[in-house]
Amino acid sequence: MTKADIVAQIYEKIGLSKKEASDILEIVLGTIKGTLKEAEIVKIAGFGNFLVRKKGARKGRNPKSGEEIEITPRKVVTFKPSIVFKGLVNR
Secondary structure (H helix, E strand, C coil), rough: CHHHHHHHHHHHHHCCCHHHHHHHHHHHHHHHHHHHHHHCEEECCCEEEEEEEEEEEEEEECCCCCCCCEEEEEEEEEECCCCCHHHHHCC
């Protein structure tokens, strides 16, 4: 499913124009991105939690050459689905 597919679903179910549906989706996604950028948790009831985790530096290996390299520390976004969402997917 793409962003355009989500806009089409909003357009069909709510009856907003595609421009309005697109604007709403952009606002929602922008809010989520901004919140995660500030390293805050985004909790969506019945869906799950998005959170930013810090990963420390570690040693890795270049698969092509086999050479050992240092992987720098970084932040990653993780998603933990809610129990309700897990139940829906596993049905």
